Amino acid sequence: MRITIIAVGKVKEKYLRDAIAEYAKRLTAYCNLNVIEVMDEKTPENASSALNEQIKKKEGDRILSKIPDRAYVIALAINGSMLSSEEFAGKLEALSVQGRSEICLVIGGSLGLAPEVLERAEYKLSFSRMTFPHQLMRAILLEQVYRAFKINAHEPYHK
Incomplete structure (x- = not known):
């Protein structure tokens, strides 16, 4: 299976880069992983809602240009479906059985995802109703x- 993660912005904190690198290394045993960063836009402190929409559109266009044509797209969205780890593992396994060997997971920037990206997504996934920094979300x-690959392989993993 090929997993592509498209994320807005660079991860600046070393501890997050280290966590991301560790899980990327562990995943090499289970899938072909590709992490793509797209440039984020500077957002002024008191930006109008119109400017925020323009910023999301620019970031969204960058995201859409990187999504592989045949990929099944899962967008991380606060109003998406919440799954347990086991349910998420089941979702990935079901996609594999259906012949969907290319999965693309999308993490938006600080303003979220453009409507065009959400429309392109076949599934919207929420990790919580809480808001997380998009850089931390990449590690999570x-x-x-x-964890999903470990569950699907019936291999032990800490709880």
């Missing part, structure tokens, strides 16, 4: 992808 997502 990679950990859950790794």
Whole structure:
């Protein structure tokens, strides 16, 4: 299976880069992982809602240009479906059985995802109704992808 993660912005904190690198390394035993960063837009402190929409559109266009044509797209969205780790593992396994060997997971920037990206997504996934920094979300997502592969392989993993 090929997993592509498209994320807005660079991860600046070393501890997050280290966590991301660790889970990316662990995932090499289970899938072909590709992490793509697209440039984020500077957002002024008191930006109008119109400017925020323009920023999301620019970031969204960058995201859409990187999504592989045949990929099944899962967008991380606060209003998406919440799954347990086991349910997420089941979702990935079901996609594999259906012949969907290319999965693309999308993490938006600080303003979220453009409507065009959400429309392109076949599935919207929420990790919580809480808001997380998009840089931290990358580490959390990679950990859950790794956990899903361990669950599907019936291999032990800490709880």
